[in-house]
Amino acid sequence: MTPPPDRPRKPEWLRVRLPGGEAQARFAEVRERFHARDLHTVCEEARCPNIFECWGQGTATIMILGETCTRGCKFCSVKSGNPGGYVDPREPEKTALSLKEMGLGYVVMTMVDRDDLLDGGARHIVRTIERIRHHCPDLRVETLLGDFQGVRRDVETVVREGAPDVYAHNVEVVPRLQKTIRDPRCSWERSIDVLKWAKAAGSPVTKSSLMLGLGETRDEVLDAMCGLRAADVDVLTIGQYLQPNARLAPVVRYVPPDEFAELKERALELGFAFVASGPLVRSSYRAAEAFLSGVLDARDGERSTGGPAGVDRYGRKEPASVVS
16 A cells, blocks of 8 residues: 555565564464463554564563553554453463463563552552562563553552562653653653652663654754663663554654664763664564673672672673662
8 A cells, every 4th residue: 555645655674574484383372372361462462563573582572451551642552441440360470370481581571551550550560570580580570661640659669579670661752742642641751750760769770762753853862862861761772663553643754774873872872771773673672681681690690799890780981870
């Protein structure tokens, strides 16, 4: 189908190729495993373009607290509505058992926003992490969570009681586009606060993500990156927004790979420990997860032996921004 005259045509570098052979079989196996336990993944719900690659290699991003989000962002295809306070009490155990079967070393656990719950789902998240730790004690857990309606106590509950290895929360877009692209209940300021609260509560690593191609300018992206570093965010992913369906915000521009590469260099100069930047990069991205696994392993080793003097756990010469 030819795009409307005012819409840009999807470039070749965004073409997603289906897997074959062993990867295709692995994709089907992962899908069947999650469907059998009535579990949800953001890979399917958000129609991630990397789903075939990731599932073909046996990795996935788990989505807990159901499949219905109480927010209605203009970039997200996850079903929006009011779950009426319902939470599946079996979900923490089912999630943990599925992950045990997959034999992963690193998992990203995300959520739908649950404004219908008094604590935004914080206790349920903690219980899920506890069951994962029970069944998979060596599994690294990254949580990619919502803003809990700006309730600091709920953020601190997850960090202090669940103790995820990485605490991620996405600002999604530059400040100017917050009100038009995210749900009206979201804001740049609240998201920055969440990231600050997570770090202050003791999260060893914080992480966020930006989508490009929605009308932002280069200067706005640079300013947003500066704002994230000012909030002590350690890891940043930057990717191209792709319109999931006709109801959601259209793509304004397809950002070429060389611009993503230049933004990565600028972000590293600002002091981010790791930056994944490219057209198909998403907030849950295997390159970032591999880097973080190495960082966390090194951190645990340094706690018992004493780390090298003069550098932080990321190899930076300046003092670490990460709480030990």
